[in-house]
Amino acid sequence: DLPNQCSPDPCHKEGTVKCEDLKGDFYCECKRGWQGKTCEKDIDECKVQNGGCNQICLNKLGSYRCSCYSGYALKDTKTCEDIDECSASADICGEAHCKNSLSSYECFCDEGYKYDEVRKTCEDINECEEKLCEQTCVNLPGSYTCHCDGRGGVKLSQDMNTCENIIPCVPFAVGKSIKSLYLGRMFSGTPVIRLRFKRKQLTRLVAEFDFRTFDPEGILFFAGGRQDSTWVVLALRKGRLELQLKYSGIGRVTSSGPLINHGMWQTISVEELERSLVIKVNRDAVMKIAVSGDLFTLEKGLYQLNLTVGGIPFRPKDLILPINPRLDGCMRAWNWLNGEDTTIQETIKMNEKMQCFSVAGRGSFYPGRGFAVFDLTYVQPASGNETKASWEIEVNAAIQPATDTGVLFALVTEEASVPLSLSLIDYHSTKKLKQQFIIMALENTVVARLAINLCDKKEHSVDILLKKDHLSLRVDGTAGESELSISELEDSLSILESSLHSTVKTYVGGLP
Structure with a gap:
């Protein structure tokens, strides 16, 4: 009578289902994942085709399990699939955009911003600190703009960062004539030329000049004494010549002649006769006004006359009929009292702003340096x-x-x-x-x-x-x-x- 070979139990308890007595021997029935005579040996399932796991196989006593790399999760017991962190956690990137990728994700901001990982916010990039612009840089939320000095003759170039010269796309005749006088130089309408004549004998006014304008209103010249004495003003109103005159405290205004603001040169003359003033346009008399008195007045033993061009020596509202004094016009070949004004020409030569454009057209010309x-x-x-x-x-x-x-x-x-x-x-x-x-x-x-x-x-x-x-x-x-x-x-x-x-x-x- 042989003893029970399973008592005491020779099988490895953890790996055995049961022990069977074979009458002189024994048989250990092993649990799944165990092997050996006494079921003492663990089977490493991961050694055969990675245990069927898609990514990581983890062996353990009597068994194994599948696992996944970071950023993946088990779809079933063996297969791993990517975790979409952007969908799983809507606030994972804060105010930034979230982009899923295999096993990971990325937080990113719109162009011009950078991501702050601590605060999970998008911070504006100050591109101006990177010295991208040649001249002026203006930082904007998410962007920047470069600017160039137009008055300095430059504009933004094709790369939107550097500057290039402004090249005229339409050629203009901007040459000036040193033998011309621009009447509208003074923005306030004050005279551009002031002359004072003194004579030992009574002299009469003689003035002649060529004139060109498109402007309908303004003052050509003033001749006479103080505002409260005797004087005449030759002006333009609605394109026609107007003469305002004051003699013995009595003021008058008269206007006649053709429209002359057509941009063509014409010769205008004013001549003081013994008892009248005669105004001519291209040698044709357009006004003859009877007067009683002389424009030259006797002061301190001398006959004196003030003459101003392009304005008057007092306020326009003190005229007999107020007028906008500034005249955008040009004068040349002038003759004041038989040519006794040589200093005017020398002054104009030295000052380009007093000169007219050689060629003029209707309208306003803005060269980029004024307004x-x-x-x-x-x-x-x-x-x-x-x-x-x-x-x-x-x-x-x-x-x-x-x-x-x-x-x-x-x-x-x-x-x-x-x-x-x-x-x-x-x-x-x-x-x-x-x-x-x-x-x-x-x-x-x-x-x-x-x-x-x-x-x-x-x-x-x-x-x-x-x-x-x-x-x-x-x-x-x-x-x-x-x-x-x-x-x-x-x-x-x-x-x-x-x-x-x-x-x-x-x-x-x-x-x-």
């Missing part, structure tokens, strides 16, 4: 049943640009802000696009633009209209594109309206 400024009001007081003042800005202009960049029209406040501007540019700063545009801007925001080539030696019509709920830009009848939503436009127009209720100046051809 015209006007005191205009765009707000109309409330009337009738209206409780609030209305406002409107309408500009209609015919232009022939000499360059592809510059300010056409602008409103400027006392604080030097620019609530409205109309400009020619050859690039789109925010879109980094090098192309010819005409743009309308409210403060620093472009509200309308039109891509168009105006450097073609042709004349183009430009029309803008702005009021409380409307804004439009048209060039040669083509409407510009709006760059704002309706609500954004309303906000911008509201800011413009606020500026119009304060003091604004209107600039044409440039900025101060």
Whole structure:
């Protein structure tokens, strides 16, 4: 009678299902994952085809399990799939964008911003610190713009960072004549020339000169004594010659002759006779006025006469009939009292601003170094049943640009802000696009633009209209594109309206 071979149990307890007595021997039935006579040996399933695991096989006593690399999770017991961290945790990147990748993810910001991993925020990159611009750099949220000094004769080049020379796209005859006198040089309308004649004997006024203008109004010259004594003023009003004269305290105004603001040269003369004044245009008498007295007055034993050109020696409102004194005109071949004025020619030679352009055309020429400024009001007081003042800005202009960049029209406040501007540019700063545009801007925001080539030696019509709920830009009848939503436009127009209720100046051809 053989003893029970399974008592005591020879099998490895952890790896055995049961022990079977074989009458002189025993058999250990092993659990899955164990082997050996007594089921003492663990089977390493990972050695055979990685245990069937897709990525990592982890052996353990009597068994094994599959695992995944970082960024992956088990789809079933053996297969791993990528974890989409962006979907699993919506706030994983904070305010930045989240981009999933195999086994990982990436937080990134829009161009012009950098990601702060600690605060999970997007911080603006100040590109101006990187010295990308040749001249002026303006940092913007997520971007930057470079600017060049237009008055210095340069503009932004193709790379949108460096500057290049402004090349005229239309050649203009900008040569000046040293034998001419520009009458409109003084912005305030004060005289450009002042002469004082003294004679021992009574002398009569003789004046002759060639004259050219497109301007309908202004003063050619004044001759006489003080404002309260005897004097004459030869001027232009509505394109015709006007003579204002004062003798013995009595003032008169007379006007006659043809329209002479046609831009052609003509000869004008004024001659003081014994009892009359004779005005001639191209040798034809257009006015003959009877007078009682002499323009030369006796002071301290000498006969004296003051003569001013392009203005008067007193305030325009003290004229018999007030006038805008500044005359955009040109004079040449002058003869004051038989040529006794040689110093004038020498003065003009030394001062280019006193000289006229050799060739002139109708309109205003802005060479980029100057501008015209006007005191205009765009707000109309409330009337009738209206409780609030209305406002409107309408500009209609015919232009022939000499360059592809510059300010056409602008409103400027006392604080030097620019609530409205109309400009020619050859690039789109925010879109980094090098192309010819005409743009309308409210403060620093472009509200309308039109891509168009105006450097073609042709004349183009430009029309803008702005009021409380409307804004439009048209060039040669083509409407510009709006760059704002309706609500954004309303906000911008509201800011413009606020500026119009304060003091604004209107600039044409440039900025101060």
